[in-house]
Amino acid sequence: MLGEKELIKLFPDFEGLIQPSGIDLPLEDVFVQKSAGSLIDNEKNLPELEKLEGPIYTLKAKTAYSVTVAPKVKIPKGYSMLYRPRSTLNRSFISVHTAVGDPGFYGTLQFMVYNYGEFDYQIKKGERIAQAVVFKVSGSGEYNGSYQESE
Numbered sequence: 001m002l003g004e005k006e007l008i009k010l011f012p013d014f015e016g017l018i019q020p021s022g023i024d025l026p027l028e029d030v031f032v033q034k035s036a037g038s039l040i041d042n043e044k045n046l047p048e049l050e051k052l053e054g055p056i057y058t059l060k061a062k063t064a065y066s067v068t069v070a071p072k073v074k075i076p077k078g079y080s081m082l083y084r085p086r087s088t089l090n091r092s093f094i095s096v097h098t099a100v101g102d103p104g105f106y107g108t109l110q111f112m113v114y115n116y117g118e119f120d121y122q123i124k125k126g127e128r129i130a131q132a133v134v135f136k137v138s139g140s141g142e143y144n145g146s147y148q149e150s151e
Helices: 004-010 087-091
Strands: 022-033 038-040 043-045 050-052 057-059 065-067 079-085 094-097 108-115 120-122 128-136
Touching: 004 128, 022 057, 057 065, 065 128, 079 087, 079 094, 087 094, 108 128
Parallel strands: none
Antiparallel strands: 022 050, 022 065, 022 128, 038 043, 057 120, 065 108, 079 128, 094 108
């Protein structure tokens, strides 16, 4: 795992968000699901999403949301990111479900947030919801999947 000195060199766009062992990821947009989706024979049929109005979002109890974080991330070749939820959210019954960031990925990170609590939860755009932990990866190629954005 990389520490803050290495992170500052590799991720200058995240200045001010670097922590001793990771990069804080602030909430950008929140979406609700408006249609069904499917994954059959590796064919992705993503659900339609509706963007909620901010800057303060109310996460209803027992409800899932798709969220984006800012800024866009560029993972250098030879590195991978794991995304972990901030402990404040865990303590408030809010979970952030994430994936692995592959070497070479560039784009907007999208996570799922679920309110496991019995009560609504309010959160403001720009609040830190997750932390990216960066690892060196040897012998890897680069991400070239359907979620790659152009630089």
